[in-house]
Amino acid sequence: MHAVALTGKQQLEYREMIVPPCGAEEITIKVYAVGICGSDLRIFKQGDSRIDMPRVTGHEIAGEIVQTGSSVSGFQEGDRVTLGAHIPCGICHYCQINMGHQCVKKHSIGYQVDGGFAEYIVLPREFVRFGSIQKIAGTTSFEQACLSEPFSCVLSGLREVGARAGDTVVVYGAGAIGCMYIAALKRLGAARVIAVQRSAPRRQKAAEAGADIVVDPSSNNTSDIIAGETGGLGADCVIVTAPSSGLQNEALNVVKKTGSILLFAGIKSDEPPPFDTDKIIYKQLRVTGTHGAPRDLHMEAVKWIDEGLIDFDFFITHTFALYETDMAFHTADGKEGLKCVVQPQKP
Known part of the structure; x- marks a missing residue:
């Protein structure tokens, strides 16, 4: 062979x-x-x-x-x-x-x-x-x-972060994984998905995947936009698919009190480690991470694909x-x- x-x-x-x-x-x-x-x-x-x-x-x-x-x-x-x-x-x-x-x-x-x-x-x-x-x-x-293996990891992240129908969710990064999150969130009934992505082609992909709002952080203040879209409360959930400690820290600012954050991507070894733990404590946040997926979610991913849910x-x-x-x-x-x-x- x-x-x-x-x-x-x-x-x-x-x-x-x-x-x-x-x-x-x-x-x-x-x-x-x-x-x-x-x-x-x-x-x-x-x-x-x-x-x-x-x-x-x-x-x-x-x-x-x-x-x-x-x-x-x-x-x-x-x-x-x-x-x-x-x-x-x-x-x-x-x-x-x-x-x-x-x-x-x-x-x-x-x-x-x-x-x-x-x-x-x-x-x-x-x-x-x-x-x-x-x-x-x-x-x-x-x-x-x-795609069942990477999508099972997306389903694992959604289960851990606890995203629900009607939520406003911010997704940092619009590569394949970020766009899978966007499409799955909309299929599950998220009221608004806000995608944050520097690359123009990938911003277009985020919009095509179903993002309601797409933000270019190089020319806009992401925190201000999210605050404006949520009445100043912040997002119910934030999902960080980009390997950046800066974005992980930013997630602490844009999530609402008692909200939840999913860290999907590890950061580079030469980056300073996050985070401002005071925000986690005083905003009473739930911060979680996922790596891989259990077999039951791989089975579920196959069902999504076989049934064409997205x-x-x-x-x-x-x-x-x-x-x-x-x-x-x-x-x-x-x-x-x-x-x-x-x-x-x-x-």
């Missing part, structure tokens, strides 16, 4: 590899679509202590089962599936309480085992037993289905063949469009 391996920082190699044998408790997937995640870009540029190179990365995967081990039940050749990212151990405290995404081993597809930037992937025993493998509807494309094709702005993966990474890193998807079976 062909695959694209990360061989060093900012070094991707299109190479021929042997398809690993499928063990008795394993499943072989023919990969049809794999999205490029922000974490893939971070690994590409900075490396990761959990990854030994060369490594095939990529965890936003959809494809077809072509082989199942003799001990595998519930799946068969020909099943069209999409995958979660985490490989839970199944026995630690977090795995026992449906939080396998917080498993103490911290194993994930594309990190300790080869991922989706390849024509085939073999799912290890632990993933088959405890990970999330979800069958998709015949009407769902593989490209749509590979337009998932909207988020896919670029597609590439496997041999074009390097170009795909640079396109994604240049913040062109929203989601870049690699199609390993494309000629």
